[in-house]
Amino acid sequence: MSFRLAAYGVCVEDGRVLLGRHVSSDGRSTWTPPGGGVEHAEDPIDTVVREVAEETGYDAVVERLLGVDSRVIPAAEARRGEKHQNVGVFYRLRVTGGRLRPEPDGGIAEAVWTPLGDVAGLRRSSLVEVGLTLARTLPATGHVAPVPVGGLVRH
Structure with missing residues (x-):
């Protein structure tokens, strides 16, 4: 089983959320929060700030820890065809500068502010x-129930 520790940013402003459109090797697009893998010896807070800058062009600061999500993706649904565990640390972020742009030579084809009401109609990552x-519930445990995958919601 493969394993990944990642950090994700939740940027919500004026009824919109910052999302990136990831394009897979088979050409399918999936919307995702900005973020990515924690490098060896890197603090997850540094990871999310770095990833937001890389994927969106924005400078951001962490306002608070939102929680941690751990999910196991069955081999049949995983990108590499092997069972995979992703542990994601989620932070609420505030954009402080920079200019919105796609990730140069990266996996994010575009970054956009999406109205919260439009999110349900997007093919998106869980x-x-x-x-x-x-971000909406701020659970004391920092944990939410597993998200059902299917329809427009993907691993």
């Missing part, structure tokens, strides 16, 4: 659901 639920 990470979007987790991040928005954590």
Whole structure:
């Protein structure tokens, strides 16, 4: 089983959320919160700030820890065809500068501010659901129920 520790940013301003459109090797697009893998010896807070800058062009600061999500993706649904565990640390972020742009030579084809009411109609990662639920409910445990995957919601 493969394993990944990642940090994700939830940026919500004026009824909109910052999302990136990831394009897979088979050409399918999936919307996701900005974020990515924690490098060896890197603090997850530094990861999310770095990833937001890389994927969106924005400078951001962490306002608070929202929670942690751990999910196991069955081999049949995982990108590499092997069972995979992703542990995601979610932070609420505030944009402080920079200019919105796609990730140069990266996996994010575009970054956009999406009205919260439009999110349900997007083909999106379950990470979007987790991040928005954590930001809306602020659970004391920092944990939300698993997100059902299917329809427009993907791993």
